[in-house]
Amino acid sequence: MNKFWKILSSTALAVSLLAVPTMSSAQPGPSPQPGDNLPINGYINYEELQRKLAQIAHTSKGRVSVETVGYTNQGRDIYKATVGTGDKVVLIQSEIHGNEKTGTVAILNILQKLGSSNSPDVRRILEELTIVAIPMLNADGSELARRANEMEWAEVVAAFPQLANVSPAWNYYNTPGIWDYDQNPGFDVNRDFNPDLNYVPQAEDFPGNSSAYGWYITPEAQTLRDVYKELKSEFGNVDVFVDLHHQGFPYVDGTDDRVTLSISGKFVTDPNGPGGEKYAEYADNFNYDFSRQLNLAVYDALQAKGNSVFTNISLYNQNIDLPGTALGSFALNGSGTVLFEISGQTQNFGQKMKGMLVKTVETGLMGIIDGVTDGSVHELNPEDYEDIPLSSRNPSGL
């Protein structure tokens, strides 16, 4: 155990004492995370994001374009940044959970680099790829330093009157005793997706559950869906979708090493395998091997950093079936999909550790970007994915 994790472990212990488990790991689903009510220090907030995006767009002299593609339920802008003119699409998203901010900073660093460097490598990336980033999808949750968005069930019913007589969606947080959700309810936006991108909420589909599809009832999920649909109609396919998250503090299976980052390409039961019959209509699109190759590109890029915290990478829980997640729904639509789960909630770290975790996400993302740019990702053996060590304690909150 190196110094980095010694410091982290004492923090982790302090956090675990505060933890109030609200749902067993065997039952993946919305669960307010320990630390949800702690202040966020030293990570980017919404106002800083606006300033930083404007600065990146300005200094890139038109290379990075930034636009508002939608609004959160509380009316904040949802920003989309685009860089590159290639025909392969890489869509990267952060902060669908508002207190998971490492990825947001990593995205901004990459946009800055791709927007200002004139190296041959960067020029080639921009020729081959169109990189689209949504750096802070759930800005309302971000401002409240919590997982869920800020929205009441009554607002859903006002928008969809056909839901007037049903029980609220299962991913609605309004329970007394769990942080402030009884005073200020919201939804886990990452259970509000449906592989039918034109789905309209139906009363009989509520309240739903973790193994059923979501509904696009939140403006945040609607906005991401709209971005995805537009890219799909313009390019034919969204080749890659990456979703950036935070997890707890698992170990690399078979070691005493704390996991720095868990990754995954598996979010739903394979439509072409046992138990996948319910996804039969998506079987032809589904490209699990490409998802596995993309994850290997992340893994290999980090292993290349040599023996360090950067190499403590594990697979996230592989026994999940969550079709209402953005990753699950977009995988069924044919995107190669990658989950990043960096260890620890945003609130747990000092500046130095935060910097290392941002670097870990950046390195992994560049592994994908480089591998798709030069096509080397297609030469990786998908079966090697199964050799990446598992996490010894499997969080499953996604």
Ligand SMILES: [Zn+2]
């Ligand atoms: Zn998350």
